[in-house]
Amino acid sequence: MTRPALDEVEVTVIGPSYGESVLVHLGDDHWIIVDSVARQGQTRPAAIEYLHSIGVNPQHAVKLVVVTHWHDDHIRGIANTVQICAAATVCVPSSFTGSEFLSFLAAHADPLASSFGTGVDELRQVFETMRTRAENRLGLADTRLLQIPKHAVSHQCHVEIWSLSPSAFQVTESLGKIAKLIPGFGKTKRRAVSTAENDHSIALWISIGDECILLGGDLEETPDARAGWSAVVASTARPQQKASVFKVPHHGSETGHNENVWTDMLHADPQAILTPWNRAGKLPSPADIQRLEARTKHVHLTAPPADLSRVKHNHEVEKLLRDFGIRTYREPREVGIVRARKKLGAADWVVERMAS
């Protein structure tokens, strides 16, 4: 695989059947990484593997690492990513510094003598690495996270990255929900499992000259217009251009959909890229795909939904499990990747689906 040209924008979405990570090439070998996923059974982040595979050194090339929210499928390997990308500014949602969130993390920080760890080890390590960095960012609505002036890049296009969410209202709401998950005294310890909702996820806006990209994270719509996509669309403080690439939020679910995003923030027929989520209540559903295809001709899924493979144990185990009607599944070894590249000034994106 080859690296993109200095004046070529790239959006690479990595999504096996569970988990998601996005890389964006801003030009001149400047990269950002959003969230992290690791190949099944490995700790090395897939985004780092990808950069190495195209001959990019993440230690110097990655300028920004964004943790959109704390959900297992977005943070697998994030501590490693942050550590490897030594030159990167690190951005976390502003809810991460809320007292309730920290209390929740702290409650689950004690080792449990389990191979599954505590569930909060990754985030704690991220905080430890952030402490050694001079530049860290809190993701909040209408916040510019990074800018590269046009005279600093060979393609002569001004680069900006904005966080579009969460709104201050969302942060307060999310912390209220997290407070309910803080365990009480006397309760049996258990591992932290990210069950909180996605309404405090960071959504990102990236502009490279006139070329814009909208990365939806896992941001969902909420009944209250002060939060979710309604708040993003209604904001007058965000960049008001239109994007031609859309990382569809929350695995294409109905709850991540806001019609005004398609009309107000995206060009007609954008490249819509999404990752599946194969757990109970699989995403995207056939209805989700249908809804997306009604809005753009260019829908790209990194891996098929419902792509968990049945585990084939040896005969003895299979016989036992069959008797009890239990089947076990595993995530595929392959990591699904959709890569979109476009030379600045060119008419079309070149999109390809790969597996690594």
Next chain:
Amino acid sequence: MTASALKFSGLDVDTDEQNQTAVRRLAFQELAEPSAGTRVFSRAAVATAVTPRPVSTPFAFFSDGSSLRAPSPIGLRAWRAIPTSAGKTFEWEGLVLEIQDASFSARLRNIKGAKTDYDEVAEFDLADVPPGDRDLLQPGGIFRWVVGLESRSGTRQRYSRIVFRRLPAWTSRSLKKSEDELKALVSGIQWIKNDATSTG
């Protein structure tokens, strides 16, 4: 009858002092008495009987020094006990991910037998969880899942057991200590002041 004379389903049991006490105290499920001095019991009953059980706190004391104790949870203990294997056993550590109406999903990591070097995902019926463990069935709950073969009265039977780990409870002191440490860690992070000037 002495404990050393006991014979269980064709299997001689070399009981130690603790188990002799357990044997004497418990009402075994007696299956037959084929010859004088030798009694035959079901393997399941023996598994229950010889498992060291916690002694409950006395709730009444008498002048002769004796006391009344709450009965030990024999049924629960037997249910939680992983039977002695008569063949291979396969064991996974499980992590509860989500709980649905009649089932729960879990991530599994093999720790014995099956030789898988990756995580597996499975769904279990809620009914598979022992009644005494139901309070532990929550997202984040950690359990052992064991499948294998056991002998009951000389008959080999397959079994599947889910046993939740009863981890120590959260205490106010440990929570406070962890919280203080984490808040100190985060307060040491240098944040760049947010810049919200749009150029778009």
